[in-house]
Amino acid sequence: MQTMPQTVAATTIVGKEIPVKRVPVIEVKAAEKTFPNGFRALEPVDLTLKPGEFLTLIGPSGCGKSTLLGMMTNLLPASKGKLSWWGGGFEQTGTPGKTLSIVFQDATLMPWATIETNARLPLDLAGVPRPQAQERVQAALAKVGLAGFGGQLPRQLSGGMRMRVSIARALATEPDLLLMDEPFGALDEFTRNKLDADLLELWRERDLSIVFVTHSIYEAVFLSTRVVVMAARPGRISSIIDIDVPGPRDEEFRGSPRFAALCAELSRALHLASEESGNVSGGTKP
C-alpha cells in the first residue's frame, strides 16, 4: 500500500489491512475570535468537517458565520484555539488531495480580464502549464453552463452568470474542499435553485467536501448533510442538525413531507438560537 492517497490515514497491521479511517478535512479546536477593537465575535468553537460532508452554517446576521468561515480559509487568524486542515497546518494545503477553493458572496472578478482569464487565475498563480490550465477552465466553464462565454468581459455578463464564473474558477482547481460564503445570496430564487442543484451535482460527482454559509432555511435543508445553527452576541454554535436523507436531492425532494418536516425543525432551532442571542444593546434594561 505505498500508493495510498494522502488523504487516507491507513493503519496496517502485519498481514492485514484495517479499514482506513480518513482524516477530517477541517478540525476547529476551541477557536475563538476577538477583533482588535475588542469586539468578541466568536466564543470558542469546536467543529469537525468530515470528508465528503456538505456542512451548512446558518444563523442570525452578525452571529459570526463569515468570521468562522474566514478562519477556515485562513484569511482571518483565530485569536485563540487552533484549526487544522487534513490534520496539518495551512501551509500544506494546495498539494494534491488537499486543495481548497473559496467562493465569496460577490463574484470578485477582475474587471479587466476576460471570463476565461478570471477562471484560470488560481491555475495561473499555481503555475499550471497554459494548455492544461486552459483545458480545465473550458471544462469548468462548460460545467456551470458558460461554455462559449470565455472571451467576454465580466461587465458583459449578468449577476448570476458572474457568480457562476466565480464557481467555475473555484472548480477549475479541482478542489477537495469548497468554502462558500452566501454564494447565491444576491440572486433571485429561480437562479439560486438552479445553481443549488448544479452545486449538488458537482458535489456528488466528486470526492468533495463543502462548507456553505446561507440565510435560507430551504437552501440549507436542500443542500446539506449537516446544518450548524449559530447564535449571536456572542457568536457561538447553538445546535447541529443532521439532514439524513437517503434519496436524491431533487425537485421531488423539495416537495416532499420529509423536506417540510426538516425545514420546520431547522426553523425551530433557528428561532431558539435567536432567542438565545443577546440583544444589540447588550442586556435588558430595568
Place this chain on the structure above:
Amino acid sequence: MSQFQLSRAAALPFIGPVAVGVILLVLWQVLCTINEVPIYLFPKPTDIWSSFTTNLSGLTRASSVTLQVTLQAFLVAVVTGTAIAFLFNQSRIIEACLFPYAIILQVTPIVAISPLIIILIKDTGTALTVCAALVALFPIISNTTLGLRSVDPGLVNLFRANKASRMQTLLRLRIPSALPYFFAGLRISSGLALIGAVVAEFVAGTGGMGSGLAYEILQAGFQLNIPLMFAALGLITVIGIALFLAMSGLSNLAIGSWHESHAEGRR
C-alpha cells in the same frame, strides 16, 4: 438611420466645442471691427492669423523647442513618478516618511525655484526640462500611489487564498487596478509639463538663451507686436489640447474596454 444617429452622437464631443469656438471667433471679429479696436490693444482673429502666417517659420521653430522641453519633462516625470510610486507601495513606512516631501515639491511655486535651477544647471535646455518635470511629477506620484493601493479587497483575499506571491499580486492585481488612476495622472501631468516648460522659459528667456514660445511672447511684448503674442499663445493652447487628446486616446486604448469611467453601458 440608426447608424446615422450613432455617428452623430459620437461626433458631438467634437462638433459641439468646435461650433462654440467658431461662434466666439466670429463674435470677436465682428465686435472688434464695429468698435474699431486698435490692433495694438486687441487684435482681430484675422490679424492674428496673418501674423501667424508671416511669422510661420519662427513660430514653428519656437513650438518645436517648447514641445521638445515639454515631452522630455513629461517623460522624466512619468518614469520618476512611477518609480517613486512603486517605492511607496513597497512599504508604508517609506511612504509615510517621503510623501510629505512630494507635497512640498508640489506646493513650491516653480517660478520661485526655477531661477535657482537655471543658475545651478549650466545647460539651459536641461534646466528647463528639470523645472517642467518638477511641476509634472506630483500627479503621477500621487495618482499611481493611490491606484496601487486602491485594490478591491475581495480580490486581495482571493489572491491571498491562492497563495499568490508578492510579485504575482503586483503584476496581476495591483498594476491593472492602478492603470485608470495612472492614466488620469498622465492627463493632468501632460498639461502641467507644458505649463512648467513655458514658465521656466519665461524665467530663462530674459537671459537670452530661450527660443521657445514663451520667448516669442516676451519678444512680441517688448515690440508691442500684440498679434504675434496672440499667435504664440494660441500655439501653446494647441499643444496643450493635443497632449490632452493624445493622453485620452492612450488611456482609451489601454483601459477603454473595461474600466467604469470609460464604459458606455454602465450597469
